[in-house]
Amino acid sequence: MKHSTDAPRNITIRSTSDIDNLKEDPGNIEISCNADCKPECDRYLIYYDGLILNTSKDTRITKSRRNSGRYQCAASNAVSNSYLNSTNSVDIDIKYVPSNVRIQYWSDYGGLREGPGYIYINCSADCNPECDKYLIYHNGNVISQSEEIKITKNHSYSGRFHCAASNSLIQRYEYSTDDVFIDIQYAPRNVSIKYSSDNGDMQEGNGYINITCNADCNPECDRYLISYNGDSVFKEYWRKETRIKKDRINSGLYRCKAINSLSNSVSDAVNISIHYIKLRKEWQGWLGIKMDNYNIEIVQSLKLNETGGCLEYIIVKPAEWKETSSLIQYM
Numbered sequence: 001m002k003h004s005t006d007a008p009r010n011i012t013i014r015s016t017s018d019i020d021n022l023k024e025d026p027g028n029i030e031i032s033c034n035a036d037c038k039p040e041c042d043r044y045l046i047y048y049d050g051l052i053l054n055t056s057k058d059t060r061i062t063k064s065r066r067n068s069g070r071y072q073c074a075a076s077n078a079v080s081n082s083y084l085n086s087t088n089s090v091d092i093d094i095k096y097v098p099s100n101v102r103i104q105y106w107s108d109y110g111g112l113r114e115g116p117g118y119i120y121i122n123c124s125a126d127c128n129p130e131c132d133k134y135l136i137y138h139n140g141n142v143i144s145q146s147e148e149i150k151i152t153k154n155h156s157y158s159g160r161f162h163c164a165a166s167n168s169l170i171q172r173y174e175y176s177t178d179d180v181f182i183d184i185q186y187a188p189r190n191v192s193i194k195y196s197s198d199n200g201d202m203q204e205g206n207g208y209i210n211i212t213c214n215a216d217c218n219p220e221c222d223r224y225l226i227s228y229n230g231d232s233v234f235k236e237y238w239r240k241e242t243r244i245k246k247d248r249i250n251s252g253l254y255r256c257k258a259i260n261s262l263s264n265s266v267s268d269a270v271n272i273s274i275h276y277i278k279l280r281k282e283w284q285g286w287l288g289i290k291m292d293n294y295n296i297e298i299v300q301s302l303k304l305n306e307t308g309g310c311l312e313y314i315i316v317k318p319a320e321w322k323e324t325s326s327l328i329q330y331m
Contacts, residue, residue, distance in 0.1 A: 007080040011035040013046070013073040013090050023169065024096035027063045033073030033086065043076040045083055061092075065128065068094045098125040098165040098174040103136070105161070105180055110153070113262065114186035118150040123163035125174065133166040135173060155218065158184045183218070187263035191215040193226070193256040193270050197246075204276035208243040209250070211272075215240075215258035215265065225257040230269075248276050 016030035033044045046054040049069040053059060061067045071090045074083035105121045112119070123134050124147075136144040139159040143149070151157045161180050164173035195211045202209070213224045224240045229252035244250045253269040 006038045008035040008037045008041050008075040008077055008084045011073065011075050011084055011086040012088050013071055013086045015090050019090065019092050022063060022092065022094045024065055024094050025063050028060050029063060029092065030058065030060055031071055032058045033075060035075040037075065037077045039077055041075040041077045045074040047072045063094055065094050065096050068092055095128045095169060097170045098127045098131050098167055101125040101163065101165050101174050101176040103161055103163045103176045103180055105182060112184050114153050114155050114184050117153050119153060119182065120148065120150050121161060122148045123165060125165040127165065127167045129167050131165040131167045135164040137162050153184055155184045155186050158182060185218045185262060188215040188217045188221055188258040188260055188265040191256060191258045191265045191267040193254055193267045195270065195272055202273065202275050204246050204248055204274050207246050209246060209272060210241065210243045211254065213240045213256035213258060217258060217260045219260050221258045221260045223259040227255045229253050246274055248274050250274060
């Protein structure tokens with residue numbers, strides 16, 4: 001008659017490797033299930049984190065992080081009607097350098113619009129042992145050696161962010177494979193209005209004066225309005241540039257309003273002064289004779305400025321006279 005004491009006992013699981021110093025590499029780890037069996041145990045189970053991994057007495061696993069976990073076993077022989085579990089377990093912890101380094105961010109409230117509040121930036125990685133060193137970069141420059149930081153919602157923080165992590169297994173940093181772009185938006189600022197002449201002067205006459213409205217906008221300004229001589233009604237332009245004729249009636253104060261989807265802002269005024277000459281009198285007709293070394297010329301017309309000075313006269317030479325008597329008539 002068989003006794004229950006002949007069933008498997010002293011069931012243990014063991015590893016052939018030093019499980020206290022396992023690093024991820026191409027090698028293997030041998031795991032065995034041992035038991036005192038009479039008759040010999042002919043059935044075994046090896047468990048990995050509670051699930052059956054193998055039905056053999058021995059198994060082999062690679063030194064990969066995915067094989068970290070708790071291992072147990074069970075044995076049975078012809079005497080027992082069931083499996084008897086091992087009295088111990090083996091915890092395998094395979095260490096590895098940082099991987100899957102990634103950076104992410106979120107805003108507390110108000111989105112990414114410039115103003116109160118903060119934006120939180122976090123660097124994370126798969127590390128074993130835990131990562132203990134971090135770097136966070138803004139536009140290529142290190143701005144923190146912490147795992148997480150917060151920045152104010154100031155447009156100066158717009159730009160690209162990436163990060164790096166390290167642990168005790170390596171003397172270098174592993175970098176995030178992707179970066180994030182943080183775009184902090186704001187209403188139009190630094191609005192200004194400028195003008196220039198197409199031919200370099202501001203004299204009344206042919207040509208145009210080009211007017212340009214400039215602003216720092218994010219998102220981009222999509223409308224520009226221009227006021228003339230302090231008028232509260234702005235003339236609408238869909239472009240930031242326009243032009244006016246060189247006409248005295250266009251002299252005056254000009255201002256620009258720049259508008260984007262967040263708000264609007266108005267520039268200081270600039271004075272555009274178009275120069276012109278105010279005529280006092282204009283005479284036409286045969287006015288007199290100009291003599292120079294017996295060369296006779298007749299002044300046909302004369303324009304005077306407002307101070308009485310001569311601005312222009314037109315001369316008809318003797319060859320253009322129809323009759324000599326005309327000369328005598330007007331002398």
